[in-house]
Amino acid sequence: MNNYPRAFSHVGITVPxxxxAVKFxxxxxxxxxxxxxxxxxxxxNTAIGQMCIDVFGEGWGSFKIAHLSxxxxxxxxxxxxxxxxxxxxEFNPYQTGIFHFCVKDPDIEGLTKKIIEAGGKQRMPIREYFPGEKPYKMVYCEDPFGNIVEIYTHSYELVYSETYK
Structure with missing residues (x-):
């Protein structure tokens, strides 16, 4: 069996x-x-119908779905x-399951402000990972639907890699 890193394809988010949500x-x-x-x-009678029965079981009736990228x-x-x-x-990072998703934006202040203006929340102050050493910042926010959104100013690899100190 080949052991190599798989690429991320998509994430599914349930919203009220x-x-x-599409607008946001x-x-x-x-x-x-x-x-x-x-x-x-x-x-x-269709592949999508049968696939959803396989995933959700029987008795769900219908749902709405949208795809973004x-x-x-x-x-x-x-x-x-x-x-x-x-x-x-209730913010509970200790519960098993998806805790948050993270996006990258060099204008962390601007995106945080847009989230708040659209009905979301800022959950903490914007913080620097390595004050005085690297310009990497992060913040946790919440979208208007209760999902936790983290924002980084730089890539995951740069933030956590020893090579880029």
Missing amino acids: NIKE YKEVMGWYVMMEPTEVLEEN TSDTIGIELFEFPQNVKPKH
Whole structure:
């Protein structure tokens, strides 16, 4: 078996209102909309219907889906289920599962401001990783739907690689 790093393809995010989420991610994050919100019905006559039954089981009825893309071709799948349960949002990084996603923007202050203006939150002050040594900054925010969004000013490799000290 070959052991090599796999490329990231996409991430799926469940939201309470897909139209508002598409608008937010398009206008605030600048992501490209590849497929506007579309309804998927529970049926086994098409490949997509059967695949969704395989994933979600039976009894889900229908849901809406939209596809977006980042500038570096990472896909973003947005899902809105009619039986969506919006939990009381309690920040809990200790719970198993996806804790946050991170985007890169050299204008960290500008993106943070846009997130707040669009109904999101800034969860901490913008911090430098290596004050006085490197210009790398980060911040945790929250989108209007309760998803945690981290922002880096530089690439993951630069922030964490010993080579680039």
